[in-house]
Amino acid sequence: xxxxxxxxxxxxxxxxxxxxxxxxxxxxxxxxxxxxxxxxxxxxxxxxxxxxxxxxxxxxxxxxxxxxxxxxxxxxxxxxxxxxxxxxxxxxxxxxxxxxxxxxxxxxxxxxxxxxxxxxxxxxxxxxxxxxxxxxxxxxxxxxxxxxxxxxxxxxxxxxxxxxxxxxxxxxxxxxxxxxxxxxxxxxxxxxxxxxxxx
Numbered sequence: 660x661x662x663x664x665x666x667x668x669x670x671x672x673x674x675x676x677x678x679x680x681x682x683x684x685x686x687x688x689x690x691x692x693x694x695x696x697x698x699x700x701x702x703x704x705x706x707x708x709x710x711x712x713x714x715x716x717x718x719x720x721x722x723x724x725x726x727x728x729x730x731x732x733x734x735x736x737x738x739x740x741x742x743x744x745x746x747x748x749x750x751x752x753x754x755x756x757x758x759x760x761x762x763x764x765x766x767x768x769x770x771x772x773x774x775x776x777x778x779x780x781x782x783x784x785x786x787x788x789x790x791x792x793x794x795x796x797x798x799x800x801x802x803x804x805x806x807x808x809x810x811x812x813x814x815x816x817x818x819x820x821x822x823x824x825x826x827x828x829x830x831x832x833x834x835x836x837x838x839x840x841x842x843x844x845x846x847x848x849x850x851x852x853x854x855x856x857x858x
Contacts, residue, residue, distance in 0.1 A: 681715070682712060683711070683712025683714055683719075684714070684715055686705055686709035686719070687706075687718045687719060690709060690719070690722055691722065693705060694722065694725070699726055702722070703726055706726070707719070707723075717743045717746040717758060718743075718758065720740075720743035721739065721740065721761060724742075724762075727739060728765065728769055733772065736769050737769055737770070740763075740766040741766070743758065743762050744762045747759055747762070756789055756790060760789040760793060760796070763783070763785035763788075763789060763796075764783065764786040764793075766782040767781075767782030767783040767799060767803070768799070771799065771803055771806075776807040776810065777807055779803040780804050783797075783800035
């Protein structure tokens with residue numbers, strides 16, 4: 660194939676890719692690109708336009724939350740992560756697992772930075788519900804719980820300390836059960852269940 664033929668093929672391929680993408684998804688891609696280049700104001704404007712498209716709205720809310728966090732607007736970031744999570748509630752639980760995880764995880768990061776360790780622990784726990792395999796969420800959950808215990812009764816109140824210990828016990832039971840379930844599903848079934856050829 661000559662140079663002109665390859666160029667024409669590439670153009671047709673790009674057209675096919677873009678025609679299968681919706682306008683909302685293209686706006687998300689554009690906003691992500693602008694944000695990665697540090698053009699935050701332009702990215703925010705594009706994310707706001709993407710909110711008009713149902714399939715792109717949860718991603719636009721998340722993108723806005725991430726940008727607001729980068730700009731030091733913690734409360735606006737939290738609001739956007741919560742909005743994104745609310746939009747995902749109407750969709751099947753199996754869909755958009757990564758976005759569900761990211762909303763809760765980033766929400767926890769912002770809350771931890773504000774010193775709200777109890778709420779951060781709850782957010783990291785929600786992130787683990789979305790994807791129990793994520794080590795970073797487990798670590799941050801433990802860090803939140805340890806920080807809550809270190810706060811002590813003078814800073815967080817005795818009630819918060821009791822709630823933190825109680826939350827920690829519930830959390831560790833939850834994690835233990837999830838890991839047991841994972842190990843059970845991954846266990847070897849044994850010789851009796853094998854129906855393949857014997858060599």
